[in-house]
Amino acid sequence: VLCGPHGSGQTVKAANQLIVAINIQACAEAVIFLEKSGVDLPAALDVLSGGLAGSTVLTRKKDNFTHRDFKPGFRIDLHHKDMGIVTDAARTVGAALPVTTLVTTLVASLRAQGDGSLDHSALLRGVERLSGHTTEN
Structure with missing residues (x-):
């Protein structure tokens, strides 16, 4: 698509x-x-997936979240590089991206x-x- x-x-x-990050x-x-x-x-994520909060990210990463499975798919290291590209480009065009910066x-x-070598769902x-939160997974 042009x-x-x-x-x-x-x-x-x-x-x-x-958007993905x-x-x-x-x-x-x-x-x-x-x-x-x-x-x-799991029940809550199923409910959320069916409503306006639903997204491809939630659908594809739901198991990563519930099972704390962060085997590399798209690595944190690569997302870090890409977020640098976003930040630099936004600065160049004068776009304020406060949530992106965070x-x-x-x-x-x-x-x-x-x-860095984990899947980006490791956020x-x-x-x-x-949050000082630990799970048994």
């Missing part, structure tokens, strides 16, 4: 990575909120903690650490 002049494809790819972070926060509230996580920092934090690990 999205504009030369370079537009790279910009669309960067926007995709921005923010969506994974939102899902990770919801998982911890649900678990700390004593809610049946999620970029959280991705960088995971890398600094040695989680859940960062929320767990911030």
Whole structure:
């Protein structure tokens, strides 16, 4: 799909990575909120998947979240690189991306903690650490 002049494809790819990272972070926060509230996580994620909160990210990463399975798919290291591309491009065009900036920092934090080789759904690990939340999985 032609999205504009030369370079537009790279910009669309960067926007995709921005949306995916923010969506994974939102899902990770919801998982911890649900678990700390004593809610049946698999049931709750099924309910959420069927409503407006549903997304391809939630559908594809649901098992990663419930089973804490962070085998590499799309690695944190690669998402970190892509978030750098988003941040640089946004700065160049003068676009303020406050939530993206925060999620970029959280991705960088995971890398600094040695989680760079894990799947990007491991953003859940960062929320767990911030919440003092551990699971048996």
